[in-house]
Amino acid sequence: xxxxxxxxxxxxxxxxxxxxxxxxxxxxxxxxxxxxxxxxxxxxxxxxxxxxxxxxxxxxxxxxxxxxxxxxxxxxxxxxxxxxxxxxxxxxxxxxxxxx
Amino acid sequence: xxxxxxxxxxxxxxxxxxxxxxxxxxxxxxxxxxxxxxxxxxxxxxxxxxxxxxxxxxxxxxxxxxxxxxxxxxxxxxxxxxxxxxxxxxxxxxxxxxxxxxxxxxxxxxxxxxxxxxxxxxxxxxxxxxxxxxxxxxxxxxxxxxxxxxxxxxxxxxxxxxxxxxxxxxxxxxxxxxxxxxxxxxxxxxxxxxxxxxxxxxxxxxxxxxxxxxxxxxxxxxxxxxxxxxxxxxxxxxxxxxxxxxxxxxxxxxxxxxxxxxxxxxxxxxxxxxxxxxxxxxxxxxxxxxxxxxxxxxxxxxxxxxxxxxxxxxxxxxxxxxxxxxxxxxxxxxxxxxxxxxxxxxxxxxxxxxxxxxxxxxxxxxxxxxxxxxxxxxxxxxxxxxxxxxxxxxxxxxxxxxxxxxxxxxxxxxxxxxxxxxxxxxxxxxxxxxxxxxxxxxxxxxxxxxxxxxxxxxxxxxxxxxxxxxxxxxxxxxxxxxxxxxxx
Amino acid sequence: xxxxxxxxxxxxxxxxxxxxxxxxxxxxxxxxxxxxxxxxxxxxxxxxxxxxxxxxxxxxxxxxxxxxxxxxxxxxxxxxxxxxxxxxxxxxxxxxxxxxxxxxxxxxxxxxxxxxxxxxxxxxxxxxxxxxxxxxxxxxxxxxxxxxxxxxxxxxxxxxxxxxxxxxxxxxxxx
Numbered sequence: 001x002x003x004x005x006x007x008x009x010x011x012x013x014x015x016x017x018x019x020x021x022x023x024x025x026x027x028x029x030x031x032x033x034x035x036x037x038x039x040x041x042x043x044x045x046x047x048x049x050x051x052x053x054x055x056x057x058x059x060x061x062x063x064x065x066x067x068x069x070x071x072x073x074x075x076x077x078x079x080x081x082x083x084x085x086x087x088x089x090x091x092x093x094x095x096x097x098x099x100x
Numbered sequence: 101x102x103x104x105x106x107x108x109x110x111x112x113x114x115x116x117x118x119x120x121x122x123x124x125x126x127x128x129x130x131x132x133x134x135x136x137x138x139x140x141x142x143x144x145x146x147x148x149x150x151x152x153x154x155x156x157x158x159x160x161x162x163x164x165x166x167x168x169x170x171x172x173x174x175x176x177x178x179x180x181x182x183x184x185x186x187x188x189x190x191x192x193x194x195x196x197x198x199x200x201x202x203x204x205x206x207x208x209x210x211x212x213x214x215x216x217x218x219x220x221x222x223x224x225x226x227x228x229x230x231x232x233x234x235x236x237x238x239x240x241x242x243x244x245x246x247x248x249x250x251x252x253x254x255x256x257x258x259x260x261x262x263x264x265x266x267x268x269x270x271x272x273x274x275x276x277x278x279x280x281x282x283x284x285x286x287x288x289x290x291x292x293x294x295x296x297x298x299x300x301x302x303x304x305x306x307x308x309x310x311x312x313x314x315x316x317x318x319x320x321x322x323x324x325x326x327x328x329x330x331x332x333x334x335x336x337x338x339x340x341x342x343x344x345x346x347x348x349x350x351x352x353x354x355x356x357x358x359x360x361x362x363x364x365x366x367x368x369x370x371x372x373x374x375x376x377x378x379x380x381x382x383x384x385x386x387x388x389x390x391x392x393x394x395x396x397x398x399x400x401x402x403x404x405x406x407x408x409x410x411x412x413x414x415x416x417x418x419x420x421x422x423x424x425x426x427x428x429x430x431x432x433x434x435x436x437x438x439x440x441x442x443x444x445x446x447x448x449x450x451x452x453x454x455x456x457x458x459x460x461x462x463x464x465x466x467x468x469x470x471x472x473x474x475x476x477x478x479x480x481x482x483x484x485x486x487x488x489x490x491x492x493x494x495x496x497x498x499x500x501x502x503x504x505x506x507x508x509x510x511x512x513x514x515x516x517x518x519x520x521x522x523x524x525x526x527x528x529x530x531x532x533x534x535x536x537x538x539x540x541x542x543x544x545x546x547x548x549x550x551x552x553x554x555x556x557x558x559x560x561x562x563x564x565x566x567x568x569x570x571x572x573x574x575x576x577x578x579x580x581x582x583x584x585x586x587x588x
Numbered sequence: 589x590x591x592x593x594x595x596x597x598x599x600x601x602x603x604x605x606x607x608x609x610x611x612x613x614x615x616x617x618x619x620x621x622x623x624x625x626x627x628x629x630x631x632x633x634x635x636x637x638x639x640x641x642x643x644x645x646x647x648x649x650x651x652x653x654x655x656x657x658x659x660x661x662x663x664x665x666x667x668x669x670x671x672x673x674x675x676x677x678x679x680x681x682x683x684x685x686x687x688x689x690x691x692x693x694x695x696x697x698x699x700x701x702x703x704x705x706x707x708x709x710x711x712x713x714x715x716x717x718x719x720x721x722x723x724x725x726x727x728x729x730x731x732x733x734x735x736x737x738x739x740x741x742x743x744x745x746x747x748x749x750x751x752x753x754x755x756x757x758x759x760x761x762x763x
């Protein structure tokens with residue numbers, strides 16, 4: 001039997017990798033991929049908790065996460081393509097998330 | 101667990117206002133398809149009518165508080181208060197949009213449908229009793245708002261703003277979800293009331309995972325409410341989005357976000373009040389200081405309003421900090437602030453729309469030079485809004501700020517009050533700068549007022565309420581107090 | 589045995605995730621992400637969530653990642669082979685991120701205690717007749733509202749995609 005902590009460690013690692021990626025990457029699609037990584041980390045820990053707590057809510061939540069992620073992906077890519085049509089750029093030079 | 105058809109119908113009856121909105125959306129989209137070439141102004145009126153009808157239906161609520169859909173939503177006074185507020189915001193946005201969308205050539209059925217979609221998402225957020233419904237409402241709102249921001253399709257600024265909004269919204273939901281998963285892991289529940297019951301039954305709630313989850317939750321909701329560290333989208337989006345959408349975003353998601361935040365911190369994790377009050381006091385200081393200092397050096401009024409909006413969120417967070425010790429007083433001050441903020445913050449956006457025409461948008465402070473000569477009335481109205489924003493005594497902004505500071509004083513947060521007062525003084529400067537431009541400087545050629553009946557009505561409503569709330573705040577404070585009585 | 593499978597899956601998943609962040613080419617990153625998503629899907633099977641494992645692979649790998657790769661093909665990908673991949677302040681972000689990861693892994697997770705009852709899920713699943721049945725039972729009763737509401741999210745996404753995807757004619761009028 002694997003302890004719950006192992007799953008949580010994997011989830012935390014994925015989350016932090018995604019977090020770093022979002023903040024350091026400059027290409028919009030790359031940022032989007034890292035965001036998917038973060039969402040997956042959350043899904044993993046939800047499912048792990050769900051199994052170990054013997055409580056189905058985590059899995060239910062994950063189904064909705066996946067649905068919402070698909071909807072978000074559609075909208076996000078549509079915006080990226082619309083931006084690309086107006087101006088051929090996907091690199092986020094001016095698009096700096098850390099700028100305030 | 102057993103689900104009964106009669107129960108289901110009863111639950112649906114409780115969300116009839118939301119159903120009205122959904123039906124309006126369906127009607128708008130069908131009419132849009134059936135008459136693809138026609139004028140879409142009719143659709144704007146239908147969407148406005150739908151909002152007003154939904155508000156009316158909402159008002160027929162009989163006052164019985166209950167949770168519906170197996171605890172997914174809750175019908176209570178708190179949700180009722182916020183629903184009315186959201187309907188007001190939506191109706192004002194729609195009134196301001198009717199003429200503006202024609203001007204910018206974006207008068208399309210989708211626009212009117214998406215505004216209602218965004219409203220629907222917020223309605224579910226404010227009445228959500230379980231983290232899943234709240235999250236779904238939040239996402240519906242985020243997607244709809246994202247497209248609304250991108251609505252000026254040929255405009256690169258609008259596209260970039262939408263992209264930034266989208267990326268940050270997804271980023272914040274990633275953080276939020278991870279936070280939710282940790283809270284779920286510790287408590288085994290995703291229902292706010294059950295989390296509260298679990299935590300109040302625990303002897304020792306200082307659980308490191310729960311603390312991390314709480315921090316992530318608060319940070320994740322920061323995107324909607326627009327406080328540090330998720331405030332970066334605000335100026336770009338206000339600048340790039342269609343103006344009426346910016347007005348909508350400056351209030352709708354903020355109000356809904358605050359409703360969720362209040363429900364979570366005051367109900368679900370109230371036992372952790374020491375931890376979250378420290379977190380909120382730090383966020384409040386950073387948010388208001390940063391907002392005010394950056395607003396000082398803005399030339400673009402839309403960016404200025406964005407930073408001033410961030411600063412106002414900082415003041416509201418102060419009220420939330422005070423609520424840790426004095427729940428009644430703190431939360432009343434916060435939601436009263438939000439209520440009057442609806443009227444005097446959408447107002448300036450209305451004035452910007454009033455001054456824009458097909459070719460030019462007057463959005464720089466310089467464009468407002470000598471407005472009092474060109475149009476004394478609009479300059480006067482703008483002055484009322486700005487004085488309210490600045491919180492100068494006869495105006496309602498002062499009453500709202502005073503309530504917040506009083507709550508913070510009572511909670512013995514003297515340092516926070518001191519920082520708040522210094523910030524208000526700084527804020528005075530940049531608001532008065534616009535007033536000076538309007539009244540002292542010589543008028544510029546080419547400044548023209550482009551008034552339409554719907555915009556005039558919207559402005560009249562906003563000025564009317566700003567003045568009414570300034571003269572007789574007790575009525576509205578009473579309403580705010582009534583609405584939270586059963587929450588705490 | 590299960591432990592070994594888990595370690596292999598987790599190892600591949602995390603390494604592929606690291607490669608997503610560190611690779612230069614977006615297409616390569618996208619393929620690495622598919623590996624990570626697949627590994628997470630397999631871990632779901634270990635966690636008795638077979639339905640979710642299938643959903644994860646069908647929707648994430650089959651729909652979302654295909655969409656991303658389509659978008660990449662629509663966009664000129666020459667720019668993606670760009671040397672200046674990171675922001676200037678990136679080293680600070682990486683340091684802070686690594687500290688956060690270490691803190692969660694070393695301090696927060698080992699110190700947290702959870703009410704663990706793994707047999708309960710197995711019993712529930714057996715009682716319902718399988719993971720899918722168990723999920724369906726809750727999804728269409730207690731979480732019916734969320735289920736119906738999700739359809740609105742998909743509807744708004746469709747409206748958004750149609751609106752944003754429509755091409756503009758040269759005059760600026762929509763076709």
